[in-house]
Amino acid sequence: MEIEQLEKVASQVRRDIVRMVHGCQSGHPGGSLGCTELFVALYFERLKLKEEGGKPVFDMNGTDEDLFFLSNGHISPVWYSTLARRGYFPVEELATFRKLDSRLQGHPTTHEHLEGIRIASGSLGQGLSVALGAAMAKKLNNDKGIVYVLMGDGEQQEGQVWEAVTFAPHHEVDNLIAFIDLNGQQIDGPTVKVMNNRDLGKKYEAFGWEVISIEEGNDMAAVLKGLYEAKSRLGHGRPILVLLHTGMGYGVDFMMGSHKWHGVAPNDEQLAAALGQLEESLGDY
Amino acid sequence: MKKYTFTEKKDTRSGFGAGMHELGQQNPNVVALCADLVGSLKLEPFIKENPDRFIQCGISEANMIGLSAGLTIGGKIPFATTFANFATGRVYDQIRQSVAYSNKNVKICASHAGLTLGEDGATHQILEDLGMMKMLPGMTVINPCDYNQTKAATIAIADYEGPVYLRFGRPVIPVFTDADQKFEIGKAWMVNEGTDVSIFATGHMVWEAIQAGEMLEAEGINAEIINIHTIKPLDEEAILKSVEKTGCVVSAEEHNRIGGLGDSIAQVLVKHKLAPQEYVAVDDSFGESGTPAQLLEKYGLTAKHIVEAAKRAIARK
Known part of the structure; x- marks a missing residue:
């Protein structure tokens, strides 16, 4: 896809995010908006997915395809929207987000058999371990697919993350690309104030990872280039970390750069203001 | 009373190791994981023959549970192994979200459960694991009784699709069930x-x-004895059939009296067939250092205690 088309998809995904969160008056718009370019670039351009007739076909084992895991499950809106827009399930289902009997639970789950989801996440710190397991299964199966996993920067405060960070280079898991969404915000405030992670790149390097950075995580061209570079470094005995610099709430001016929109839904007026800034490129659900 | 004899004593964890050895030869999808306790879990024969299918996790049990969940995506059957305390209480949330709620085909295999771990003391003697694991929706919970049964259970759970908690232990005890x-x-x-x-x-x-x-x-009391190796799903039919006949119950487990086998049985009795029940279990306390025999005696978990409980139960009929 051309960059312009990908940007159009991203704009629609952002509309979906604010509408979903508004529709149930709960959920997490901030981190979702900030990671939109990554999700669109992955699912519409970079991931090798199993398809039939141009539509993705979901199978839990994901044999011979690339896998994506979301560790910071609270940014489910961006994932659900991307999956629906990519064709995994009908976009109309986005309207059920966080409502009773929905497959679109507040945090992602396999429990409701939603196509595209392979593990429950939400309780933080577990996704990297799961992704490593899936990557090792691929190696055991001689499967050339790549495993991607996204974590939050606040999530780096969980101890289990560092168990997994230690494990991956020791076992030379070099078919895995991990992202940290470096938006610098967490629920109680800026990450540097709540619990300073300091230099995550240096930390991962010290643990034996290869680290690259995408400085403009909300620039589609930069994200595509970064993903290409990350992939080119696979297969040399080291796992890859991508530091993805994003702006929380990116795309909606009054939500940008603040932890205040981590887990707050817009009211009717705010929704109208937000939608006014985002092109309806693919048609609202 | 049916006569049970034995020619040797073995630890149930060795039954697990023997089961893994056999599984390694039979099922190419079985993968073993361990958190720095390979010798204690008796995994050496499996590792020797299947080095590529063994994953050393180091002392990081939370990561081991996540890895196991991930390995199932790709069709592997991971056996995550460590001491029961570190396999359950330490990683409850990881099991809850990544294994049970996600319905992953992970086998959590836990040695050194209960008081009979012995001298290491209460930090390692988990007495709450059966309760924690049975409360998780969809989790199968198994606690076999000797070497042969543990080996058979280990092999059986590989063929069962779904999360399983398999509990076994350290002390050498009589091998009295059939080898085959x-x-x-x-x-x-x-x-x-x-x-x-x-x-x-x-x-x-x-x-x-x-x-x-x-x-x-010897005292003229004719006891029915049933081995409940699977705590969940519980064989309610067998329990009710027995109680219909005898009218009173003793439950016996190396676990806290709260939340274990006894409570599962009590639930069945309350719902279907009221009958007096006596618990032989640890009375809501932690353990301590000592030999297994000393600890079983002090905490009321011997044959003598079961006899006393049986008499109390009969007297309450």
Whole structure:
């Protein structure tokens, strides 16, 4: 896809995010908006997915395809929207987000058999371990697919993350690309104030990872280039970390750069203001 | 009383190791993971023959559970192994979200459960694991009684699709079940048919129950003894059938009396067939250092305690 088309998809995904969160008056718009370019670039351009007739076909084992895991499950809106827009399930289902009997639970789950989801996440710190397991299964199966996993920067405060960070280079898991969404915000405030992670790149390097950075995580061209570079470094005995610099709430001016929109839904007026800034490129659900 | 004899004593964890050895040869999808306790879990034969299918996790149990969940995506059957304390309490949330809620085909295999871990003391003697694991929706919970049954259970759970908690232990105890037994998940095993009291025992307590049955017989009491190796799903039919006949119950487990086998049985009785029940279990306390025999005596988990409980239960009929 051309960059312009990908940007159009991203704009629609952002509309979906604010509408979903508004529709149930709960959920997490901030981190979702900030990671939109990554999700669109992955699912519409970079991931090798199993398809039939141009539509993705979901199978839990994901044999011979690339896998994506979301560790910071609270940014489910961006994932659900991307999956629906990519064709995994009908976009109309986005309207059920966080409502009773929905497959679109507040945090992602396999429990409701939603196509595209392979593990429950939400309780933080577990996704990297799961992704490593899936990557090792691929190696055991001689499967050339790549495993991607996204974590939050606040999530780096969980101890289990560092168990997994230690494990991956020791076992030379070099078919895995991990992202940290470096938006610098967490629920109680800026990450540097709540619990300073300091230099995550240096930390991962010290643990034996290869680290690259995408400085403009909300620039589609930069994200595509970064993903290409990350992939080119696979297969040399080291796992890859991508530091993805994003702006929380990116795309909606009054939500940008603040932890205040981590887990707050817009009211009717705010929704109208937000939608006014985002092109309806693919048609609202 | 049916006679049970034995020619040797072995630890149940060695039964697990033997089961893994066999699985390594039979099932190419079986993968073993361990958190720096390979010797304690008796995994050496499996690792020797299948080095590529063994994953050393180091001392990081949370990561091991996540890895196991991930390995199932790709069709592997991961056996995550460590001491019972670190396999459950330490990683409850990881099991809850990544394994149970996600319905992953992970086998959590836990050695050194209960008081009979012995001298290491209460930090390692988990007495709450059966409760924690049975509360997780969809989790199968198994606590076999001797070497042969543990080996058979280990092999059986590889063929079962879904999360399993398999609990075994450290002490050497009599090997009294058949070497070639077929293990049926969820099917209670009739050890001895009787009419006066139903003794439902699990794990190491099954042998104690057999000894108790012999002591009761000498006093003219005819005890029915049933081995409940699967705590969940519980064989309610076998329990009710027995209680219909005997009218009173003793439950015996190396676990806290709160939340274990006894409570599962009590739920069945309350719902379907009221009957007096006596618990042989640890009375809501932590353990301590000591030899297994000393600890079982001090915390009331011997054949003698089962005999006393049986008499109390009969008196309450």
